[in-house]
Amino acid sequence: MFKIIKYVMVDILRNKIVLAYTIFLLAISFSIFNIEDSSSKGLLSMLNVVLIIVPLVSLIFSTIYMYNAVEFIELLLSQPIQRKNLLLSIYTGISLSMIIAFVIGAGIPLLLLEGSPTAIIMLLVGMLLTAIFVSLAVLGAVITRDKAKGIGIAIMMWLYFALLYDGLVLLIMFQFSDYPLESAVVIFCSLNPVDLARILILLKLDIAAMMGYTGAIFNQFFGNSTGIIYAFTTMLIWLIVPLLIALRLFRKNDL
Amino acid sequence: MIVAQSINKSFGKLKVLRNISLTCNKGEAIALIGPNGSGKTTFIKCLLGLVLPDNGTIMFNNKNIMRQCQYRSAIGYMPQIGRYPENMTMGQIFEMIIDLRKNENQTTDKELIEAFELEKMFHKRMRTLSGGTRQKVSASLAFLFNPQVLILDEPTAGLDPVATEILKEKIRKEKQQGKLILITSHILSDLDDLVSEIVYFNEGHLLFHKNITLLRNETGEEKLSRAIAYIMKSNLMQKTIN
Numbered sequence: 164m165f166k167i168i169k170y171v172m173v174d175i176l177r178n179k180i181v182l183a184y185t186i187f188l189l190a191i192s193f194s195i196f197n198i199e200d201s202s203s204k205g206l207l208s209m210l211n212v213v214l215i216i217v218p219l220v221s222l223i224f225s226t227i228y229m230y231n232a233v234e235f236i237e238l239l240l241s242q243p244i245q246r247k248n249l250l251l252s253i254y255t256g257i258s259l260s261m262i263i264a265f266v267i268g269a270g271i272p273l274l275l276l277e278g279s280p281t282a283i284i285m286l287l288v289g290m291l292l293t294a295i296f297v298s299l300a301v302l303g304a305v306i307t308r309d310k311a312k313g314i315g316i317a318i319m320m321w322l323y324f325a326l327l328y329d330g331l332v333l334l335i336m337f338q339f340s341d342y343p344l345e346s347a348v349v350i351f352c353s354l355n356p357v358d359l360a361r362i363l364i365l366l367k368l369d370i371a372a373m374m375g376y377t378g379a380i381f382n383q384f385f386g387n388s389t390g391i392i393y394a395f396t397t398m399l400i401w402l403i404v405p406l407l408i409a410l411r412l413f414r415k416n417d418l
Numbered sequence: 419m420i421v422a423q424s425i426n427k428s429f430g431k432l433k434v435l436r437n438i439s440l441t442c443n444k445g446e447a448i449a450l451i452g453p454n455g456s457g458k459t460t461f462i463k464c465l466l467g468l469v470l471p472d473n474g475t476i477m478f479n480n481k482n483i484m485r486q487c488q489y490r491s492a493i494g495y496m497p498q499i500g501r502y503p504e505n506m507t508m509g510q511i512f513e514m515i516i517d518l519r520k521n522e523n524q525t526t527d528k529e530l531i532e533a534f535e536l537e538k539m540f541h542k543r544m545r546t547l548s549g550g551t552r553q554k555v556s557a558s559l560a561f562l563f564n565p566q567v568l569i570l571d572e573p574t575a576g577l578d579p580v581a582t583e584i585l586k587e588k589i590r591k592e593k594q595q596g597k598l599i600l601i602t603s604h605i606l607s608d609l610d611d612l613v614s615e616i617v618y619f620n621e622g623h624l625l626f627h628k629n630i631t632l633l634r635n636e637t638g639e640e641k642l643s644r645a646i647a648y649i650m651k652s653n654l655m656q657k658t659i660n
Binding site for chain 1 (some may be wrong): 490
């Protein structure tokens, strides 16, 4: 299994896109911290990078990688290698490479120029988000064999999680504003890893004004530290569940 | 060695395999023939666990292969279209497969690599290779671990005459060592002196499974291609009569 992970990682690192992603992250994070005078402003700008760009790149890159690895998968499955191990190794290979890229690209500037506990939380959240969206990408790629469809699914997922979801929650809250919605809102948050990530960092930053409605309720509902633990665990579930579903489906796929 | 029992497989509405049962024993060289789209490759992929049959069982050395992978260490598979990771060089492909598959007590059989003179091209990336060279890589990989069972899907398609001869010689040699060999091919003249059994597929049905000498006697034709043509004709005749 470790051998397969090694081959996947070597293959990805040879691919220039991950390198470009690392350099892009490095450039953007250094410029953010150099332009913004106050560090919390810098962190907020970084937050947008982590919440928008990291999921997008992780999803799209992993989806395309999965489709390009069809040959690799076919080749290895005619060898004495178990399907479950193969898919897990590919997942681990992709997410490790993406996480390394993120840690070098965003982690180094965060720790060097900021170094606060919030920066560390942001780093962890970014790593977790990367792993979650690679897992979602693997699921999407296992569901359909059609490459165009698979990339379409990936883009839809990103649009949904990063942009659409907040609008939907707002709409629901607006429509049902006569009812007590506190616990419902907590559930809504848990249904979106990006939302969870945002709340996690904002809870740590402690900027009530930036938290928005969901964040404020979250804070009220859980208090600070419980909220952080809850958000982390739910994100872990977001990582594991899509991967498990993908493994189940992959067991039955025809090649 | 391999016993397939009432295998059915459909892709959506299309029934690809209908109630296929086949027994393959050690030392046999079996040719799977039939028109395009008759289910030969799907059947082979079922044997390898790449395609999962809708129902029916496949036993390999008396063990059900469902969700197993270890039995594949006794199989060398040459796919019809060898598809390889484009960015890897040929040398890396060989290294990787050897690294992943080799046991302590196994020797690798590099005869075909040498015969095809692949070492000269080890530095080339897979995407730059021609179809024929890829076939050579597939063939070399299939024979690399000295497997008990060889499954060759259209082995000679795309190979030049010299390479075809090398490959046929190698198959003959392995057959003499008592290995089970499964070959699909449309080039019947290639199979003439290689195989001992003929299995004929048509539209997902297994029409017959016969020993080649029996077939020759029955049809009175020495050449396999003529014998098959004879059978296909008589089948057609029967259909029109019915």
